Amino acid sequence: xxxGVSGSTPVVFTFSEPMDPVATAAQFIDMSSYQMVTxxxxxxxxxxxxxxxxxxFWPANHMIVWMVAGANPSGTxxxxxxxxxxxxxxxxxxxxxxxxxxxxxxSKGCLYNQTSSAAPTxxxxxxxxxxxxxxxxxxxxxxxxxxxxxxxxxxxxxATSIPGHLTLMDYNYASLAALDAAYPNSNYTFRIQxxxxxxxxxxxxxxxxxQPPAPHLTNFAAAQAINPAQAFTLSWDPFSGxxxxxxxxxxxxxxxxxxxxxxxxxxxGTATSVLIPANTFQTNQSYSxxxxxxxxxxxxxxGSYISLIYRGAITEFTLNTTTASxxxxxxxxxxxxxxxxxxxxxxxPPGQTVVAEYSADFLSGxxxxxxxxxxxxxxxxxxxxxxxxxGHLFYRARTGP
Numbered sequence: 001x002x003x004g005v006s007g008s009t010p011v012v013f014t015f016s017e018p019m020d021p022v023a024t025a026a027q028f029i030d031m032s033s034y035q036m037v038t039x040x041x042x043x044x045x046x047x048x049x050x051x052x053x054x055x056x057f058w059p060a061n062h063m064i065v066w067m068v069a070g071a072n073p074s075g076t077x078x079x080x081x082x083x084x085x086x087x088x089x090x091x092x093x094x095x096x097x098x099x100x101x102x103x104x105x106x107s108k109g110c111l112y113n114q115t116s117s118a119a120p121t122x123x124x125x126x127x128x129x130x131x132x133x134x135x136x137x138x139x140x141x142x143x144x145x146x147x148x149x150x151x152x153x154x155x156x157x158x159a160t161s162i163p164g165h166l167t168l169m170d171y172n173y174a175s176l177a178a179l180d181a182a183y184p185n186s187n188y189t190f191r192i193q194x195x196x197x198x199x200x201x202x203x204x205x206x207x208x209x210x211q212p213p214a215p216h217l218t219n220f221a222a223a224q225a226i227n228p229a230q231a232f233t234l235s236w237d238p239f240s241g242x243x244x245x246x247x248x249x250x251x252x253x254x255x256x257x258x259x260x261x262x263x264x265x266x267x268x269g270t271a272t273s274v275l276i277p278a279n280t281f282q283t284n285q286s287y288s289x290x291x292x293x294x295x296x297x298x299x300x301x302x303g304s305y306i307s308l309i310y311r312g313a314i315t316e317f318t319l320n321t322t323t324a325s326x327x328x329x330x331x332x333x334x335x336x337x338x339x340x341x342x343x344x345x346x347x348x349p350p351g352q353t354v355v356a357e358y359s360a361d362f363l364s365g366x367x368x369x370x371x372x373x374x375x376x377x378x379x380x381x382x383x384x385x386x387x388x389x390x391g392h393l394f395y396r397a398r399t400g401p
Contacts, residue, residue: 008058012052032062033059067082093145095163096135126174130183145192228282229327246269248293269294277353278353283324327399343383354380371384
């Protein structure tokens with residue numbers, strides 16, 4: 001990634017073969033405003049070199065990201081990796097204030113889609129891909145970050161919209177064999193260059209990491225008619241080969257996510273379901289979701305950096321909600337004694353938040369909550385010590401929060 005680029009400097013793309021100028025174009029995005037930057041394209045060298053000159057000037061002190069896509073004269077689609085630059089006035093890649101340690105990731109993955117209760121199918125035409133990424137903690141920065149591949153090539157990591165985060169993505173493989181041929185199980189070296197000092201970290205992608213199977217939802221039909229007023233348990237077939245050291249990650253509509261690899265509360269590879277709390281979703285809506293199986297290796301190096309190496313399998317799907325219907329609660333097994341006061345069981349659907357309240361009368365605003373519980377099974381048990389010192393009290397239960 002280039003830094004300190006002049007506002008008038010053109011960006012030059014060189015292709016490995018002649019391209020169709022009509023079908024090929026480069027797009028430039030100013031990451032500070034997320035606006036497109038207009039350039040004037042010019043083709044030379046028989047269609048192998050594309051020069052893009054800014055119509056006015058590149059925005060000063062901004063991060064500019066570019067993407068190129070197109071086809072050769074025969075119509076074959078060709079493309080490269082996103083990359084970017086920092087214009088004059090900027091001298092580094094930025095850093096992430098939420099990151100406490102240099103973080104490095106290498107991964108190989110596969111993408112599936114489930115549209116019914118049947119087994120998921122591979123996304124076409126290129127379901128397999130490679131991802132390398134890193135994050136820089138503050139106050140550290142870098143002028144360039146690259147990754148030396150086992151074959152010797154050293155591509156740069158491209159900028160993202162998050163300061164201090166850089167990636168190299170290559171999702172262009174139709175088979176696992178093709179992916180492993182392009183990115184073999186061997187050593188990968190991150191090269192981090194900065195004004196003050198440089199750092200080099202080599203990670204070994206081991207052959208012991210097997211490609212996980214495709215996650216398969218077992219209650220896909222039920223997931224198409226979720227009552228948003230009630231908790232919903234999303235279930236999947238067991239992760240074949242998954243262990244407590246592996247990870248299952250669930251993401252639905254950016255409204256519900258389980259912890260990711262290495263985080264507290266992560267779902268282990270032995271998990272087969274997760275409870276989505278009531279009122280997470282809106283009524284009569286569709287949500288995109290995914291379940292990912294990870295075979296992973298998470299390690300740290302004496303506080304210098306943390307590394308994550310994994311193979312993943314992602315299944316994407318759609319969830320749908322219905323009109324919310326009321327949740328029925330019932331108070332049963334009521335009892336009273338001088339020391340413990342009033343107690344009872346409140347039946348409720350699993351996952352529902354249940355609030356128990358008392359009042360000396362039925363007037364609005366006089367109800368006081370004395371117990372709030374998340375129902376784990378089909379009922380919660382509550383007790384109220386206030387009843388030991390009051391002549392009479394009324395009780396009720398409602399859904400939370």
